[in-house]
Amino acid sequence: MSMCMRRLITNTRGFLWSDIETRALLDIWGEADVQLALDGNFRNSHVYRDVAGRLGELGFERTPEQCRIRIKGLKRQYYQAREGVRNNGQARKICRYYDEMDRILRSRAAPASSGGLHDPPEVRLHPQDPPCTEGCTGELREEEDEEIEDEEEQTGSVEPDSPQDNLTEDSGEGLSCYTEQPIKVEDGPSFAIPVPPNNGYKNVHTKINQPPVSPLKKSKKLHCSTNLDKMMERFLQQSVDAEEKFYKYEEQRLQIEDKRREEEHTREIQMLQMLGQMLNGLSSASQITAASQVTPPNKSNHRSYTNSLHLNTTSFSPPIVVERSFSLWPTRPAKDMENIFQLVRNVIPPLTSKKHKGQDGKIGIVGGCKEYTGAPYFAAITALKVGADLSQVFCTKEAAAVIKSYSPELIVHPVLDHSNAVSEVDKWLPRLHTVVVGPGLGREDAILDNAKGIIEKAKAKGLPIVIDADGLWLIAKQPSIIQGYQRAVLTPNFMEFSRLYEAMLSEPVDTSDQHGSVLRLSQAMGNITIVQKGERDLISDGDKVLVCSHEGSNRRCGGQGDLLAGSLGVLVHWAFLAGPEKIIGQNPFLVAAFGACSLTRQCNHQAFQKYGRSMTTGDMISEVGTAFNKLFET
Numbered sequence: 001m002s003m004c005m006r007r008l009i010t011n012t013r014g015f016l017w018s019d020i021e022t023r024a025l026l027d028i029w030g031e032a033d034v035q036l037a038l039d040g041n042f043r044n045s046h047v048y049r050d051v052a053g054r055l056g057e058l059g060f061e062r063t064p065e066q067c068r069i070r071i072k073g074l075k076r077q078y079y080q081a082r083e084g085v086r087n088n089g090q091a092r093k094i095c096r097y098y099d100e101m102d103r104i105l106r107s108r109a110a111p112a113s114s115g116g117l118h119d120p121p122e123v124r125l126h127p128q129d130p131p132c133t134e135g136c137t138g139e140l141r142e143e144e145d146e147e148i149e150d151e152e153e154q155t156g157s158v159e160p161d162s163p164q165d166n167l168t169e170d171s172g173e174g175l176s177c178y179t180e181q182p183i184k185v186e187d188g189p190s191f192a193i194p195v196p197p198n199n200g201y202k203n204v205h206t207k208i209n210q211p212p213v214s215p216l217k218k219s220k221k222l223h224c225s226t227n228l229d230k231m232m233e234r235f236l237q238q239s240v241d242a243e244e245k246f247y248k249y250e251e252q253r254l255q256i257e258d259k260r261r262e263e264e265h266t267r268e269i270q271m272l273q274m275l276g277q278m279l280n281g282l283s284s285a286s287q288i289t290a291a292s293q294v295t296p297p298n299k300s301n302h303r304s305y306t307n308s309l310h311l312n313t314t315s316f317s318p319p320i321v322v323e324r325s326f327s328l329w330p331t332r333p334a335k336d337m338e339n340i341f342q343l344v345r346n347v348i349p350p351l352t353s354k355k356h357k358g359q360d361g362k363i364g365i366v367g368g369c370k371e372y373t374g375a376p377y378f379a380a381i382t383a384l385k386v387g388a389d390l391s392q393v394f395c396t397k398e399a400a401a402v403i404k405s406y407s408p409e410l411i412v413h414p415v416l417d418h419s420n421a422v423s424e425v426d427k428w429l430p431r432l433h434t435v436v437v438g439p440g441l442g443r444e445d446a447i448l449d450n451a452k453g454i455i456e457k458a459k460a461k462g463l464p465i466v467i468d469a470d471g472l473w474l475i476a477k478q479p480s481i482i483q484g485y486q487r488a489v490l491t492p493n494f495m496e497f498s499r500l501y502e503a504m505l506s507e508p509v510d511t512s513d514q515h516g517s518v519l520r521l522s523q524a525m526g527n528i529t530i531v532q533k534g535e536r537d538l539i540s541d542g543d544k545v546l547v548c549s550h551e552g553s554n555r556r557c558g559g560q561g562d563l564l565a566g567s568l569g570v571l572v573h574w575a576f577l578a579g580p581e582k583i584i585g586q587n588p589f590l591v592a593a594f595g596a597c598s599l600t601r602q603c604n605h606q607a608f609q610k611y612g613r614s615m616t617t618g619d620m621i622s623e624v625g626t627a628f629n630k631l632f633e634t
């Protein structure tokens with residue numbers, strides 16, 4: 001039991017209201033001046049002081065608070081009873097003083113009312129309000145009075161109802177829901193009360209300069225204010241809740257966003273790792289060896305396009321290998337690029353509607369004899385498939401018809417075994433961009449002599465020359481034919497390289513130093529670009545060595561070198577034509593050779609994926625288009 005409750009019981013015990021005492025109270029409370037004073041006034045303790053005083057004059061000693069509480073209890077019983085009357089007519093069982101209360105309260109609620117007990121007066125909050133049809137009766141007025149009293153309790157000026165309010169008259173005391181409230185009896189502040197003259201009240205402080213306040217208005221105002229406070233409180237609480245929810249959701253959203261970013265980052269790292277692995281392959285495929293610049297036999301003939309861009313140079317042997325990784329990104333400016341793939345891309349001529357037939361390459365293949373018809377065909381057709389516009393084969397008479405039969409796309413000149421072969425071919429040289437000498441050439445002296453004459457003619461015209469296969473046999477016999485002509489590229493396989501090396505350097509190839517060997521041979525040949533084909537293709541111009549180990553396959557069918565030679569014929573033309581800016585001053589023959597080696601390997605790889613051991617060079621040639629696109633045009 002709370003302290004307040006104990007105080008309440010102590011203060012009210014022994015002060016039960018007798019019937020006569022209650023009727024005396026009702027008589028006083030029902031007097032017009034009392035009702036008028038109570039009506040609509042927020043503070044009514046002074047009224048009950050007067051009521052208690054009048055009761056005292058009748059011989060009943062009651063405190064003002066006891067009077068107020070007793071009245072309040074009676075009112076509650078009355079309203080309950082009235083509700084009961086409506087329901088089942090049991091009013092007087094609930095409220096013993098029902099008739100007295102009814103008379104007083106009805107006259108107080110609505111003097112103009114014409115209704116009786118079962119027809120309570122209608123109350124409108126505003127004049128313009130429509131008549132209420134339900135739940136809007138005189139009870140509202142009474143409840144407003146109750147609220148005023150309750151308001152006083154909240155201000156602490158009047159103590160709440162006594163426990164006996166909830167009991168019948170005779171039951172005396174008991175606990176109600178109000179007993180939890182502290183009992184505090186003290187006067188509240190004075191308020192203006194519209195009291196008529198000679199009202200008989202004692203101790204009433206009147207402030208005449210204050211305007212009279214409409215009770216209904218005040219009650220409504222109070223009601224509204226309370227509701228407004230509650231609404232405001234609810235609104236603030238909802239705002240806080242909403243804000244909390246917002247931050248909670250925002251936090252969740254940020255967490256999700258962080259997670260997404262993290263996943264994206266992880267994916268990027270994975271992609272980069274994959275790319276790194278790819279580039280490692282390319283890097284190992286693309287080492288650049290810088291070596292000392294040893295004066296080649298005919299250094300005076302050294303090309304100008306490499307003079308401006310030498311890498312670190314060291315002593316001639318052993319060469320220093322500088323590993324470089326090459327980016328595959330096509331967006332970097334050529335100036336900054338070390339990516340040789342990108343350099344290859346840079347030299348590829350655009351396909352435009354303004355060009356005429358031949359501008360993208362006219363390649364001459366000098367080769368093809370009775371025994372070897374496939375080799376010149378492979379080279380010539382590959383040149384076309386890489387992007388040359390015209391591909392012409394200069395072969396022996398016997399080979400010509402066969403080569404023609406392979407493909408109507410090739411122009412075949414059966415001139416190589418003619419006595420005037422050189423002049424026949426020379427007529428065509430001005431219409432060619434590159435000459436590829438060697439595939440299927442054979443080793444007949446007469447043919448080799450003609451080949452030698454054609455090389456001389458091509459040199460005289462400054463044409464780029466690719467020498468492969470039997471052309472290299474010829475060169476191995478007579479290196480001076482091509483030595484120092486830096487627009488030539490030699491593409492020896494291991495055997496051909498060995499022959500050349502021995503011919504030029506008078507010693508066997510040092511197989512433990514492949515980079516040095518190719519470098520030395522190039523230098524010995526007057527910085528002619530050498531492509532030593534093999535497991536890794538080593539490319540050197542005597543200044544540096546490029547290593548191409550782009551993935552191919554282990555399938556070694558004949559004709560792959562021919563494919564390489566044909567594609568190189570086209571790329572050499574493009575690289576040479578592109579000019580030094582496109583290849584940032586690099587040797588165009590190195591760039592072209594790297595492109596051709598990569599392409600050959602890529603064709604090999606793709607064809608092998610499809611055909612495995614049965615893969616032939618023809619299958620590789622079928623892959624030229626897609627391989628080229630993959631490497632250089634994506």
Ligand SMILES: NC(=O)C1=CN([C@@H]2O[C@H](COP(=O)(O)OP(=O)(O)OC[C@H]3O[C@@H](n4cnc5c(N)ncnc54)[C@H](OP(=O)(O)O)[C@@H]3O)[C@@H](O)[C@H]2O)[C@@H](O)CC1
Nearest residue numbers: 372373374375439440441442469470493494495558559562
């Ligand atoms: N379908 C056609 O028409 C084709 C025609 N072709 C044309 O044939 C002509 C002759 O060219 P080629 O390749 O037979 O002569 P060459 O290079 O001297 O080899 C001779 C011997 O050297 C060896 N050997 C080779 N490589 C080696 C290595 N890496 N490592 C070690 N040894 C190696 C090997 O000796 P083996 O193992 O047989 O003893 C090989 O047999 C030429 O004009 C060419 O264009 C070809 O293009 C093919 C498709």
Ligand SMILES: Nc1ncnc2c1ncn2[C@@H]1O[C@H](COP(=O)(O)OP(=O)(O)OP(=O)(O)O)[C@@H](O)[C@H]1O
Nearest residue numbers: 493533534535537552558559560561562564600601
């Ligand atoms: N051991 C190898 N591993 C991987 N690829 C190789 C290997 N040998 C050669 N190749 C590839 O084959 C290409 C041609 O080299 P190959 O030695 O077959 O030339 P070739 O003998 O002149 O050919 P051809 O049969 O046309 O005369 C090389 O550029 C390289 O891409």
